[in-house]
């Protein structure tokens with residue numbers, strides 16, 4: 001039988017997530033994370049056939065050293081796995097307007113990703129380092145890139161245009177792009193299956209809620225709006241990102257309060273969201289624990305998070321007209337019954353009624369409808385971005 005194993009790489013600026021996946025069955029043979037790049041304690045953790053491993057990569061190690069370790073130590077310990085790899089699939093954060101689908105890596109595609117770097121200055125350069133390191137480590141193995149922005153390229157201009165001088169769009173590409181496209185695509189297609197409908201006749205609102213979060217309006221299988229913008233800062237309340245904000249807050253911080261632009265960048269990306277509101281943690285579990293223990297700041301964080309999310313979901317009834325289901329996914333969407341319940345309570349005007357037992361059952365990787373029979377459907381669908389990357393890679397080689 002021909003092998004269908006794909007090495008999936010997600011290179012961040014200071015970390016690299018990796019997995020070896022069967023692109024047809026979705027079976028995962030290896031998964032891991034290398035992190036703390038360029039620091040003293042750069043390290044790598046992995047799970048191979050259910051066995052966990054961990055190692056230091058050496059002070060200052062980064063992508064090249066991590067890939068070297070994956071190839072020459074982890075995969076070398078199981079040569080039959082390495083021999084079966086047919087492709088490498090890379091997650092790429094920003095494909096600008098250039099990439100509407102996954103692509104085989106060529107010199108031209110590398111150049112294209114480079115050109116989109118100004119739109120994702122932390123991510124795209126890291127992806128390019130990963131591509132080059134993978135080319136060096138795997139020689140002739142074909143490589144495929146899968147863009148986080150691609151699924152959102154079907155958005156109409158009405159949804160993606162910012163109401164600013166359009167010269168800024170024409171000359172510099174300043175518009176809304178959206179992220180988490182692979183996840184929104186995957187769960188919207190799984191939703192069609194679960195609803196027994198054709199993808200081309202399925203309208204869903206997909207809520208991807210992890211450390212970052214975004215909502216997408218998917219009409220007839222195509223994205224028509226999403227909450228992230230030029231960058232992942234726009235939209236929902238996230239773990240440490242503010243989401244929507246009056247842009248004048250930035251001028252006030254800089255002009256009146258004397259903050260530097262770098263300070264403001266850090267505040268809005270790293271100190272805001274659930275962390276900023278709770279003054280305690282960016283982690284949803286910690287927020288829920290605090291709320292249960294009577295911590296008012298955690299309750300505020302929870303309420304603002306749910307209220308903002310519900311408003312986005314409600315607003316996406318505008319482009320959809322008919323909503324077949326609301327989908328929850330990502331670490332929070334797949335696990336937090338409380339957040340799902342609160343969001344759907346805000347949406348009671350549309351008829352949503354949570355079924356407490358079903359809501360409790362759809363957790364920890366279990367898919368399922370969480371609303372009462374005879375009321376509009378909200379459901380949980382665990383996402384699987386690695387699988388999308390692996391199957392796109394297989395389809396392109």
Ligand code: ADP
Pocket residue numbers: 209210211212239282283284285286288330331332335336
């Ligand atoms: P990332 O965006 O980094 O991939 P995840 O999708 O793993 O993140 O989501 C991380 C979030 O999921 C965290 O806020 C975490 O608290 C939350 N989460 C994970 N498990 C639970 C749970 N059982 N209950 C509530 N929240 C959870």
